[in-house]
Amino acid sequence: MTILTPATPTADWLQALHSSNSAWLVTDEQLRVAHVNEGFTRLLGYSLQDMQDAWPLEKLLGQDTELAPHIRDELEQHGAYTGELLLRCKDGSPLWVAATVNTLNRQPFPKVGTTAEVIVLTDIGFTKRFEALQRQMLEDVVMEKPLANLLHDMCGTLEQMIPQVKVCVMDVDASGLLNPLAAPSIAPQVLELMKCVRSGPDRGASASAAYLGHEVMTPDIAEDAHWGAVATLFTSAGLQACWSNPIKNHEGRVVGTLDFYFDTPRSPNELHRQLVLACLHLCAVAMERDASKHRIRQLAYYDTLTRLPNRTMFNECAEQALHAMRGHQGLVFFLDLDRFKLWNDSLGHAAGDALLREIADRLGSCTRPEDVVGRLSSDEFAVLMPHCAPDQMPFLAQRMLDAIAEPFSINGVMTTPNACVGVCTYPEDGTDIETLLRHADQAMYAAKGQGSQRWERYRPEMGKISQERADMERELRTTLAAGGLQLHYQPQICSSGAQRLYGVEALARWQHPEWGWVPPPRFIAVAEDSGLIHTLTSWLIDAACTQLATWRAQGVSMPHVSINLSTNNFHLPDFAMQVQQTLLRHGLNGQDLMLEITESVMLDSSPATLNNLQTLHAMGMRLSMDDFGTGYSSLSYLHRLPISELKLDKSFVQDVTVSSAASALTRSVLNIATSLGMTVVAEGVETQEQADWLARHGCPVLQGYRFAKPMPATDIGPWVQQHAERHAAAPLSHPND
Numbered sequence: 001m002t003i004l005t006p007a008t009p010t011a012d013w014l015q016a017l018h019s020s021n022s023a024w025l026v027t028d029e030q031l032r033v034a035h036v037n038e039g040f041t042r043l044l045g046y047s048l049q050d051m052q053d054a055w056p057l058e059k060l061l062g063q064d065t066e067l068a069p070h071i072r073d074e075l076e077q078h079g080a081y082t083g084e085l086l087l088r089c090k091d092g093s094p095l096w097v098a099a100t101v102n103t104l105n106r107q108p109f110p111k112v113g114t115t116a117e118v119i120v121l122t123d124i125g126f127t128k129r130f131e132a133l134q135r136q137m138l139e140d141v142v143m144e145k146p147l148a149n150l151l152h153d154m155c156g157t158l159e160q161m162i163p164q165v166k167v168c169v170m171d172v173d174a175s176g177l178l179n180p181l182a183a184p185s186i187a188p189q190v191l192e193l194m195k196c197v198r199s200g201p202d203r204g205a206s207a208s209a210a211y212l213g214h215e216v217m218t219p220d221i222a223e224d225a226h227w228g229a230v231a232t233l234f235t236s237a238g239l240q241a242c243w244s245n246p247i248k249n250h251e252g253r254v255v256g257t258l259d260f261y262f263d264t265p266r267s268p269n270e271l272h273r274q275l276v277l278a279c280l281h282l283c284a285v286a287m288e289r290d291a292s293k294h295r296i297r298q299l300a301y302y303d304t305l306t307r308l309p310n311r312t313m314f315n316e317c318a319e320q321a322l323h324a325m326r327g328h329q330g331l332v333f334f335l336d337l338d339r340f341k342l343w344n345d346s347l348g349h350a351a352g353d354a355l356l357r358e359i360a361d362r363l364g365s366c367t368r369p370e371d372v373v374g375r376l377s378s379d380e381f382a383v384l385m386p387h388c389a390p391d392q393m394p395f396l397a398q399r400m401l402d403a404i405a406e407p408f409s410i411n412g413v414m415t416t417p418n419a420c421v422g423v424c425t426y427p428e429d430g431t432d433i434e435t436l437l438r439h440a441d442q443a444m445y446a447a448k449g450q451g452s453q454r455w456e457r458y459r460p461e462m463g464k465i466s467q468e469r470a471d472m473e474r475e476l477r478t479t480l481a482a483g484g485l486q487l488h489y490q491p492q493i494c495s496s497g498a499q500r501l502y503g504v505e506a507l508a509r510w511q512h513p514e515w516g517w518v519p520p521p522r523f524i525a526v527a528e529d530s531g532l533i534h535t536l537t538s539w540l541i542d543a544a545c546t547q548l549a550t551w552r553a554q555g556v557s558m559p560h561v562s563i564n565l566s567t568n569n570f571h572l573p574d575f576a577m578q579v580q581q582t583l584l585r586h587g588l589n590g591q592d593l594m595l596e597i598t599e600s601v602m603l604d605s606s607p608a609t610l611n612n613l614q615t616l617h618a619m620g621m622r623l624s625m626d627d628f629g630t631g632y633s634s635l636s637y638l639h640r641l642p643i644s645e646l647k648l649d650k651s652f653v654q655d656v657t658v659s660s661a662a663s664a665l666t667r668s669v670l671n672i673a674t675s676l677g678m679t680v681v682a683e684g685v686e687t688q689e690q691a692d693w694l695a696r697h698g699c700p701v702l703q704g705y706r707f708a709k710p711m712p713a714t715d716i717g718p719w720v721q722q723h724a725e726r727h728a729a730a731p732l733s734h735p736n737d
Helices: 012-021 038-044 056-059 067-079 124-140 146-159 188-194 205-212 223-237 270-301 311-324 341-347 349-365 390-404 433-446 463-484 520-530 531-551 567-571 575-585 601-605 609-619 662-678 688-696 714-728
Strands: 022-029 034-035 078-087 093-105 117-125 165-172 175-181 215-218 240-246 254-262 328-335 373-375 380-386 408-410 413-415 417-424 455-457 488-493 501-512 516-518 561-566 593-597 622-628 645-646 679-682
Touching: 012 463, 022 038, 038 093, 038 117, 038 645, 056 078, 056 117, 067 078, 124 270, 146 165, 146 175, 146 270, 165 205, 165 270, 175 188, 188 223, 205 215, 205 240, 205 254, 215 380, 240 270, 254 270, 270 311, 311 328, 311 373, 311 380, 311 413, 311 433, 328 349, 328 373, 328 433, 341 349, 349 373, 349 380, 349 408, 373 575, 373 593, 380 433, 390 417, 390 455, 408 645, 417 433, 433 455, 433 463, 433 622, 463 501, 463 520, 463 531, 463 575, 488 714, 501 714, 516 520, 520 531, 531 561, 531 567, 531 593, 531 714, 567 575, 567 601, 567 609, 575 593, 575 609, 609 622, 645 662, 662 679
Parallel strands: 417 455, 501 561, 561 593, 593 622, 622 645, 645 679
Antiparallel strands: 022 034, 022 117, 078 093, 093 117, 165 175, 165 254, 215 240, 240 254, 328 380, 328 417, 373 380, 408 413, 488 501, 501 516
């Protein structure tokens, strides 16, 4: 501020000083107070008498000695100082002011010498309080203070700054519902009216502002028809007018409203508008930061597909629930879907995702609000049910299985999901969630071992089974690396004529030094689960091709060798080329191998699987459908894929002579195969009666103990010779040649 030499009399200057809203103070040449105006007394409470014989700035700053160095330097060097100061009023209260101090070189006032000063003070407490509010809100955002608390404090500070206003912040969710986030001074009965209000035009100021996206003013709630029956409740609570402004995120979407409720019918003034303009941005920052935090937490702790807690969140919530239920019992369920990978691969990942969401909803429908439900991995779910006794286990487990097994339509195809469930009890089977989940998982595997749609309770011996499975995986890995597996071969015989040799099926065998002969279903299942199946299959194909080449070099006439393959093998993009390279390495061609696949391969619509099937067929290799009739495959796939052989499962063969249903189904399979030009191989033929029935009804190839058990490769040559001698074998040929 620049002080000009006054051209008017001293009396006019004194009158101007007293009429000013700012606080003026004039010193004499000794820098003692000579004049103060009425604004000075109103602002700080000091009279002229209070200030006489005092160094003014030192007194106002609460300093007993000399002036602050930076102020003294400015005055000495430039003759003026301008800045913001925190002063002490007469009653001791602090007051922020904008201060202008000028040194005078003339004498416009009585008693003033050449070094007198004029001090002008302007109240900026309101501005400082608002700056403090902004700073505090931003600090609270950075420190991740809960949004409701942060906004509550903001509303309270604004209400102190403008006492005639009650401030409220409303949340607007994605569906357009409004709910109070912060409203420290609004009566509870009014807050109830504000909950779950749908945004829309003509529904009161807040709902309209949220819907329209711009400010809405109701100068008199009592006279506004849009407030309807609730107007009286608002006005009786002292809320006479409402000014609502939408809070928008960076995308422009309304995420809330900032509402000023006035205690008299009126419209906002310029001060209100300045405050709202600044606070809208602060609210948007705080709400968007909170939304981002919740989004990050959602991604970190919740499954994005089903919106259930993931493994990390499930464990945290479950541990809290276990701590709260000390002294009480509870149940932990571990669920795994049956054949989910088949559905996912055959119907597409979108269909698999839809099924998982449906399973999550079904679990929600058969659990309580206090239960903890989570998705642990691809098709594994877990449920903790506090305060449930073990005798409730059968009912609860079966209810979950029944809920999951309700028919479900995927891409227009109706299917029936199935699952297996393992259950354990708290605290009997464990006192922490990791132990309980491990035990429930072991029980689930025991249930799967009994078939589909089963549940099983954990028993301590299951831990031993799980350990044995881990031991088997480790030993199998070592055995494969050392080439310790063997192949046995079971002959397949033509049913007509001289029962010529059709081929042999190669069967993997494992003789462990401690365990003895390990059943193939056990170690093959371990290979599937552990990913060792690719190594096992590579060894099997190479060993079978090596043996076939050896037999032929020895003069043993062997039409072909059948090899069992896993669905997982076809997921390798270069699997067909690996098979071809093995054949070429041993001097064989495609007709020398019959590749047995399961129905899951036929239903697998993944590009890699389809490409491998087509490539193998183009190489001249034939495909056999193993265990036909025991799965869920559609007959429509048979004519679309290059299948040349069907293997009739032994469950049909063993009852074919005693069960009308088995015989009828077998005849149907034979008719289908004949019409499609496919060969049928009947497995598990153990009696002459079964062999005769199958031959009589046109089954061309038989395999089973009636003819030969699986045997080492060294026994095949002598067996072929003996069989030929017994049946006066004609030249070898295929039954459909």
